[in-house]
Amino acid sequence: MQSKNLKNIIVVDDDRSIRVVISTALTRAGYNVKSSGTAAGMRRLVESDFADILITDVGLPDGDALDVLPKLQHMKPKLKIIVMSARTTLLTAVRAKKKGAFEYLPKPFDLDELLNLVSNTFSEHNNIEIKDKITLPKNIYDLGPVVGKSMAMQEIYKLISRLVNTNLNLLILGESGTGKKLIAKSIHDLSSINNKLFLNLSMDVFNDYSLDNLLQNIQKNHNKDTQSFACLNACSILIRNVSESSLQQQKNLLDFIEEDFSPYLEKTNDFIKPRIIALTKKNIFNEVEKGLFREDLFYRLNVVPIKIPSLKDRFEDISDLTISFLNRYSSEKNIHRFITHEGINLLKEHSWPGNIRELKNVIERICLLSSSEEIQTSLIKEVISEDRLFIDETEEDNLEIYFKKYLSKYFINFDENLNIDNLHSSFISKIEKPLIESTLKLFRGNQIKASKCLGFNRNTLRTKINNYGIEVIKKRKL
Structure with a gap:
């Protein structure tokens, strides 16, 4: 048997070439490596008390590796497990975490990424607590509704896998149509408290806030029996377009988040405060700087931000x-x-x-x-x-006509009693940001040429880039 003073790793994959490549890279990095191509072989190696780390693929010829992980964790509580998989779905990431995996690594991956992960795993001293409280049907999210194998979505999956069984408030950012509501519902559905209410609310329910009023609004909008405050126990509350709200609505939402429920609850000590999942199309930090959004509410919502890619x-x-x-x-x-x-x-x-x-x-x-x-x-x-x-050619050529029609639609539901005193800045930003982005793209990220074309100095351009959160991508001309 190898000395336990060495850093020992088990590699399990049914593809021999992958086993060889990973084992060789780890051996050259100074680790002691053994490998197997089956779940049975994996179990025998773990039983031999050989390894500190197990790196395993999900799909093995004699079974699903994720189904075996809880037994291995029970057998060797200090064993840290890295799951790698070509089944790049949300469910795989969540199942891996629930089954006790230390980390989830979607294929294909860079070998340097794996080596860094192994190094970080050895430096992590905390034991993994096994959380396998619920059994997820294997086909819920395999083909949908959350779909995507891109690296951008893989990062979202890994983040969700860490969040599903927490009660942290979330802020989900993304352009219109990117699937923010779907991600929020998926976090709730994949959690261990998915039998609790999932409430989809607008900021209008916080126009005149009290717990009684809120419950009445929930009952009206969701047709739920919400006469008891206990219905809010461990529920998830999705709030749409949180940035499109008045300062009074924001204050009322903050009051709800900070609400002490104990006086309203009878004979229960296990009440869990509702989780707030706020959605926004805007960069709220910019809204805070403009005085349009409360800074204290921003930090209460922005505990874990999730940026959904376009x-x-x-x-x-x-x-x-x-x-x-x-x-x-x-x-x-x-x-x-x-x-x-x-x-x-x-x-x-x-x-x-x-x-x-x-x-x-x-x-x-x-x-x-x-x-x-x-x-x-x-x-x-x-x-x-x-x-x-649908846009008439004359309207495309005449921005003034197009913008007047846009304003006419905007003011249809405009409430003149709302405290809005920066309408000019709001609309200028809608035009100025895409103008700057397009100009920077035209000049391949060259800020000197872009600022000259736009008609202001480079320092002004830099300030606007920072204020609008514009990403500058420099490209060399081929």
Whole structure:
């Protein structure tokens, strides 16, 4: 038996080439490595008290490795487990964490990333507490509703896996149509308290705040029996468009977050305060700096921020999302449709300003309009260009006319009694930010040329870049 003073690692993967590559890299880094290609071999190596760390794939020829992890953890409580998987789904990340994994690593990965993770794992001295309180059906999130294999979504999955069984307040940021509500609901559904209420509220329920009023609003909006304050025990409260609110609404929400429920509860000591999951399309920190959002509320909500990438930042997921929407349409309508590789490439080339919601709508439209199982690329081109045709060419050329029509729609539901004293700044920012972003892109991130083109000095440009949170990407001209 090898000395336990050495840093010993077990590598398990049914692909021999992967085992060899990982084992070789770890051996060269100074670790003592043994490997296996099966779940049975993995168990024998763990029973031999060989390893400090186990690195295992999920899918093994004689079983699912995640089903074995709790037994291994019980057998060797100090064993730290790194799960790697090509099944890059939300459920895999969450299941791995619930089964006692120290870390989840989606394939493909860089060997340096694995070596750094192993090094960090050895420096982590805290034992892992096994939390396998609930059993998740293996097919809930394998194919949806949260879809994506891109690196951007993998980071989201890993973060969610750490959050599902906490009660921390969350702030989910992302453009309209990126799936913020879906992520919030997934966090609730995958938690160990998914039998509790999931309430979807707007900031309007905090117009005139008291617990009684809030419960009445919840009952009205959700048709739930919420006469007892105990219904709020461990529930999740999603709050839409939290940044689109008045300062009074923000104060009332803060009062609710800081509410002491104990006087209202009878004979219960296990009350868990509701978790707040706030959604926003805006950079709230910028709103705080402008005085439009309370700083104290921002820090109460921003305990764990989750930034949902736009579709243009995860275009690798367009294929999987398209297949998911096609399958959903086929299931609901009992009509089979498919898109060729050429059609998928066409969808990838589109800019998708409406994000996932726009893609979903386009897929539904082309399925409806297609007269054959194979959706023609000509139909895809026609449908994705339709939205642009709704804007009259004269309006596109005349920004003033277009903006006047936009303002007319905006003021339809405008409340002149609200305390709004910076309307000018609000609308200028909507125009100025994309103008600066587009100009920087035109000059490939060169701020000197961009500032000259925009008509102000470089220091002013830098200030505006910081205020708007603009990412400057420098590209060399080929």
